[in-house]
Amino acid sequence: MESFDVGIMIGSNSDYPIIEESIQIFDRFGIPYIITITSAHRTPQRTEKFIKYCEDRSVKIFIAAAGAAAHLPGVVASMTNLPVIGVPIAATALNGIDALYSIVQMPGGIPVATMPIGKAGAKNAAIFALQILSLANSELRLKLNNFRLEMKDSIVNQAEVLKIKNNNVFIDF
Amino acid sequence: MESFDVGIMIGSNSDYPIIEESIQIFDRFGIPYIITITSAHRTPQRTEKFIKYCEDRSVKIFIAAAGAAAHLPGVVASMTNLPVIGVPIAATALNGIDALYSIVQMPGGIPVATMPIGKAGAKNAAIFALQILSLANSELRLKLNNFRLEMKDSIVNQAEVLKIKNNNVFIDF
Amino acid sequence: MESFDVGIMIGSNSDYPIIEESIQIFDRFGIPYIITITSAHRTPQRTEKFIKYCEDRSVKIFIAAAGAAAHLPGVVASMTNLPVIGVPIAATALNGIDALYSIVQMPGGIPVATMPIGKAGAKNAAIFALQILSLANSELRLKLNNFRLEMKDSIVNQAEVLKIKNNNVFIDF
Amino acid sequence: MESFDVGIMIGSNSDYPIIEESIQIFDRFGIPYIITITSAHRTPQRTEKFIKYCEDRSVKIFIAAAGAAAHLPGVVASMTNLPVIGVPIAATALNGIDALYSIVQMPGGIPVATMPIGKAGAKNAAIFALQILSLANSELRLKLNNFRLEMKDSIVNQAEVLKIKNNNVFIDF
Amino acid sequence: MESFDVGIMIGSNSDYPIIEESIQIFDRFGIPYIITITSAHRTPQRTEKFIKYCEDRSVKIFIAAAGAAAHLPGVVASMTNLPVIGVPIAATALNGIDALYSIVQMPGGIPVATMPIGKAGAKNAAIFALQILSLANSELRLKLNNFRLEMKDSIVNQAEVLKIKNNNVFIDF
Amino acid sequence: MESFDVGIMIGSNSDYPIIEESIQIFDRFGIPYIITITSAHRTPQRTEKFIKYCEDRSVKIFIAAAGAAAHLPGVVASMTNLPVIGVPIAATALNGIDALYSIVQMPGGIPVATMPIGKAGAKNAAIFALQILSLANSELRLKLNNFRLEMKDSIVNQAEVLKIKNNNVFIDF
Amino acid sequence: MESFDVGIMIGSNSDYPIIEESIQIFDRFGIPYIITITSAHRTPQRTEKFIKYCEDRSVKIFIAAAGAAAHLPGVVASMTNLPVIGVPIAATALNGIDALYSIVQMPGGIPVATMPIGKAGAKNAAIFALQILSLANSELRLKLNNFRLEMKDSIVNQAEVLKIKNNNVFIDF
Amino acid sequence: MESFDVGIMIGSNSDYPIIEESIQIFDRFGIPYIITITSAHRTPQRTEKFIKYCEDRSVKIFIAAAGAAAHLPGVVASMTNLPVIGVPIAATALNGIDALYSIVQMPGGIPVATMPIGKAGAKNAAIFALQILSLANSELRLKLNNFRLEMKDSIVNQAEVLKIKNNNVFIDF
Numbered sequence A, B, C, D, E, F, G, H: 001m002e003s004f005d006v007g008i009m010i011g012s013n014s015d016y017p018i019i020e021e022s023i024q025i026f027d028r029f030g031i032p033y034i035i036t037i038t039s040a041h042r043t044p045q046r047t048e049k050f051i052k053y054c055e056d057r058s059v060k061i062f063i064a065a066a067g068a069a070a071h072l073p074g075v076v077a078s079m080t081n082l083p084v085i086g087v088p089i090a091a092t093a094l095n096g097i098d099a100l101y102s103i104v105q106m107p108g109g110i111p112v113a114t115m116p117i118g119k120a121g122a123k124n125a126a127i128f129a130l131q132i133l134s135l136a137n138s139e140l141r142l143k144l145n146n147f148r149l150e151m152k153d154s155i156v157n158q159a160e161v162l163k164i165k166n167n168n169v170f171i172d173f
Helices: A013-029 A044-056 A072-079 A097-104 A119-136 A138-165 B013-029 B044-056 B072-079 B097-104 B119-136 B138-165 C013-029 C044-056 C072-079 C097-104 C119-136 C138-165 D013-029 D044-056 D072-079 D097-104 D119-136 D138-165 E013-029 E044-056 E072-079 E097-104 E119-136 E138-165 F013-029 F044-056 F072-079 F097-104 F119-136 F138-165 G013-029 G044-056 G072-079 G097-104 G119-136 G138-165 H013-029 H044-056 H072-079 H097-104 H119-136 H138-165
Strands: A006-010 A033-037 A061-067 A084-089 B006-010 B033-037 B061-067 B084-089 C006-010 C033-037 C061-067 C084-089 D006-010 D033-037 D061-067 D084-089 E006-010 E033-037 E061-067 E084-089 F006-010 F033-037 F061-067 F084-089 G006-010 G033-037 G061-067 G084-089 H006-010 H033-037 H061-067 H084-089
Touching: A006 A013, A006 A044, A013 A033, A013 A061, A013 A084, A013 A119, A013 C138, A033 A044, A033 C138, A044 A072, A044 B072, A044 C138, A061 A072, A061 A097, A061 A119, A072 A084, A072 A097, A072 B044, A084 A097, A084 A119, A097 B097, A097 F097, A119 A138, A119 F119, A138 H013, A138 H033, A138 H044, B006 B013, B006 B044, B013 B033, B013 B061, B013 B084, B013 B119, B013 F138, B033 B044, B033 F138, B044 B072, B044 F138, B061 B072, B061 B097, B061 B119, B072 B084, B072 B097, B084 B097, B084 B119, B097 C097, B119 B138, B119 C119, B138 D013, B138 D033, B138 D044, C006 C013, C006 C044, C013 C033, C013 C061, C013 C084, C013 C119, C013 E138, C033 C044, C033 E138, C044 C072, C044 D072, C044 E138, C061 C072, C061 C097, C061 C119, C072 C084, C072 C097, C072 D044, C084 C097, C084 C119, C097 D097, C119 C138, D006 D013, D006 D044, D013 D033, D013 D061, D013 D084, D013 D119, D033 D044, D044 D072, D061 D072, D061 D097, D061 D119, D072 D084, D072 D097, D084 D097, D084 D119, D097 E097, D119 D138, D119 E119, D138 G013, D138 G033, D138 G044, E006 E013, E006 E044, E013 E033, E013 E061, E013 E084, E013 E119, E013 H138, E033 E044, E033 H138, E044 E072, E044 G072, E044 H138, E061 E072, E061 E097, E061 E119, E072 E084, E072 E097, E072 G044, E084 E097, E084 E119, E097 G097, E119 E138, F006 F013, F006 F044, F013 F033, F013 F061, F013 F084, F013 F119, F013 G138, F033 F044, F033 G138, F044 F072, F044 G138, F044 H072, F061 F072, F061 F097, F061 F119, F072 F084, F072 F097, F072 H044, F084 F097, F084 F119, F097 H097, F119 F138, G006 G013, G006 G044, G013 G033, G013 G061, G013 G084, G013 G119, G033 G044, G044 G072, G061 G072, G061 G097, G061 G119, G072 G084, G072 G097, G084 G097, G084 G119, G097 H097, G119 G138, G119 H119, H006 H013, H006 H044, H013 H033, H013 H061, H013 H084, H013 H119, H033 H044, H044 H072, H061 H072, H061 H097, H061 H119, H072 H084, H072 H097, H084 H097, H084 H119, H119 H138
Parallel strands: A006 A033, A006 A061, A061 A084, B006 B033, B006 B061, B061 B084, C006 C033, C006 C061, C061 C084, D006 D033, D006 D061, D061 D084, E006 E033, E006 E061, E061 E084, F006 F033, F006 F061, F061 F084, G006 G033, G006 G061, G061 G084, H006 H033, H006 H061, H061 H084
Antiparallel strands: none
């Protein structure tokens, strides 16, 4: 039987461009994941089935992204004792504040680890999952440390690009 | 087997003083109801069991009150096709805005009829339930019409009380 | 005399693309409805006249959609004891929060069942109306249950579509 | 028949401590007013009757104070072409933001002059009414100008009081 | 010397498309007005000079529209005892909430009559000014009453237009 | 050298009553933790020193609670690649919304797992830490599953208590 | 003629307990200041007079604290080219958000340096003023550096106090 | 060694169009500045290094612009006792409210002078820096006073432009 490290849930195809930020991180770090479309309200049984499917395949962490009254992460958290990471999506006139409050304000007892609204949230959800996985994987920790160095380099590079436009730019030394 | 018209759910004993506003309306109008404490997240099976129990006893409407990331009304709505009325409770630092957004911003397909935050919401949930029930109960409709007249009288009475303090009060004529 | 199940009110032609979500549901389920344009403030008598017209033609439920200081649903609720469903519309710089608060925060005694802001709200208003109507119509209940199954199928279909782009998609089994 | 300059409406006795700020201004300036308790939703006919009663007694300005989904000022404005001043009251968990948005965001065509939330709003409603009345009453204008001077004096007095506690206070010269 | 009924202030040319809604009303009703560009902060003396200029030419009402930390209406109100109407403009990332709060939350003693954010606010500011002016001008009052009838007709016309698209539209009778 | 599983940071003694909710969970589950008071802004070196101290003693997860412009969790996350859990505290007039936004809206690349505002957040931070730790500790996972069962029992117990006051309470069966 | 470094303005005696946080800092650092009560709206001339008075006495920085539609800091900034620091006060139902937006969202061209809402803001206003003054005063800079060290010590002291209650506290080493 | 008056930090190249508003002011007034790209979280050491670099080159004021959970200004303030000016950027679904709260609500002891969200903020940050620098530079003060006069002229010019469209415009006299 196949096994995965992370199980990802989104509520509809329209959420996929957001969650691709997670997927790019997992692809880059070689982390096996399984993703599906399911809804807390429209397909509660399917949600439960997917969670069981994942738990049987040694999934260690769930990521659930949702907009509007974003119940999906909380409902997942009520069905498992694995860590659940929630990503709020700006999908309504309320610009993601509805999703943020629906995900982050979970009652005491059933935690959801909430990430920023939108693409930054999807990216951070994946990195946070890597941080958890690397507790038992020192090679992955090394890769994560390198990833930080690359972020630093990217900032220095950006400063170099800016230097072309503006002579008063500090690079490094 | 007993039968009820309304099934009520709250998340904990601390929500009871809010939902009492519903109960006083049901007691006054002689509407049989059944109430329980259950949680969308801590006791999802219990929530489902209560809904089945109610549906077997001819419950026609559900009322669910919840605070924080108030998923209970939406989760109930995902488990039944009976009308579900949601009452947001101000239970956190966000003063009920979290509960309001978590209840009202349900995705298309699974409606929850949202009432005001707090006691006014619990009262209106019950009156709204009576309005639904009276579609098939003309005697109840009459009682509801009388209830409106009493509200009107209560306002005239308040004006009379105010007249004692302030001479410039308009009463009626 | 013709008869209808649902009476719908919007404040102007510009609200029609929102309320079409309700109309598509009613058309699909074969529910007779009557719709008009009226304003709580600009045409209060017209609003009253429409309500009477509807009550004389056995309308059972009202739906009122409005933006800005959205008084229409509350004003309708003050003129009838039939259930009133309110749909907030994002029509101003406040992005529908003004409409949401103006509709949902009704004082105790005069309920309005509030739906989400915008198209999801219009869709859910219609489905909620169907849930009420199906209390006295078992055939309609069956159709509603089938509608849920279709929503489920649609989610599985979306997963299948996603599978084309991404190999790690869980479908069903 | 008696005549009044201002007609005041509040929704219940509990709003009276707020509107007393208006009344103290009117008493001080000798402006005849008439006040009542009425509700946009619970007593729409009574609201209309009061407006007629006032218009027959040469009322020139209406003040309406309300909390929650505060429709009263807008409903009054829909029934008259006299200027209507609205005072939002903080009466719910939303701390008066619901009332503010429900009063200020009136659609184009039916204005309500909105004042601050709470007591400052009730005071300013009365002063604003005086400013309108003084357009045709030069004696009243003079009194208003004196009132401003008194406000100035009160601020100098406060500085003098503060001087007792703190030696570095600037008074005037 | 020329005389005007209304003095209008905006903070920059970019606010003109908003305030044109006021101007169209004044043009239509034949109300003489004078408008200028001035800033509470960048040209306080100019603001004061304009107010004096207006008061010398029998202006009866001021309208001030502003965005961001919209101090202009309040600063005008601090310089005159004529009624001041404030129009919040959505000019920043905060979408007009900053302007709304800066205008409406004036301290007790110095009222500003606040209108809705944006074009609806500019339109209502003008209509509210007409309501004040018509207290001493019965011909204007008649025109205002006709204006309401036209608003009503416009709504009936909209219903007729909708009837072309949708057969279930209630017109009037 | 001692070793700990969790390193906890708060900004001042006044935050201790909030973080006690975490500590009670760790004490109950026998999880070794180390806690300190440190500030992102007032003692950045101390923060760094504590993180190093913890990493040398095999800490696996950090919890940081903070109010106002709550930078502590983000600053901790910038100094380590271990998972960081943030708990917003309501410590200012903004009621914790400032802390929530400052913690949850981290830029892409540096995740902080955000919990609810206040005591529920501190409790959930600890439970979420346990969920991570139990990935490598099956005995802890068992304890966590039992903890869920106790939460369920507590809800049934609450229903039993409510039954004393209200005869219409559903218990279980 | 006396001279001062800082000129402070508050709108009423009720703001004094907030601004005392500034005064304690100035007293402690031996910075001469002058304070008064004045209002942007009720005493605009007095505000201008105080600014002139201060400029004649070599004041270098202004601090203005205000609540509600807090125009005072902006109005001061419009009257001087000295740096103006604004402190929002929570004085209304909107809990200081109105004051914050009215102070911080100044239009381009007239800056106000905005501090946190309430006591933290008054304290930081004074420290920020010291930072400016110390640009030309190396002794003051030294004192400021010592002040930071004291803040650090205070945090270590707090940790020591906490150690009495909880054995798992990290102190320093 | 070169010397600068102002050190500017932004988090990425995408923030440059905002901070250009500062740079245009500095270029116009001939103020030497140094700018870099650095991140509170991704490059904390680089941030510290840049601050040291600046302090060694007699920088007197820092400006830091950031979006999302905008920690950069606060982190800079924790590393220096020079005045720090923060500019919130609207970079997420929360439209800059997250950045505003993260910058302005700094705890007591570590001030950040907060400017408006976006371009107006960047412009005002530069002008505020000039106001500080002009405390020790009377020529710069003169230039600042002239800048105000130009702002006034620009407003008169705008009025003249408007006069072309609308005959009722007040210019000056």
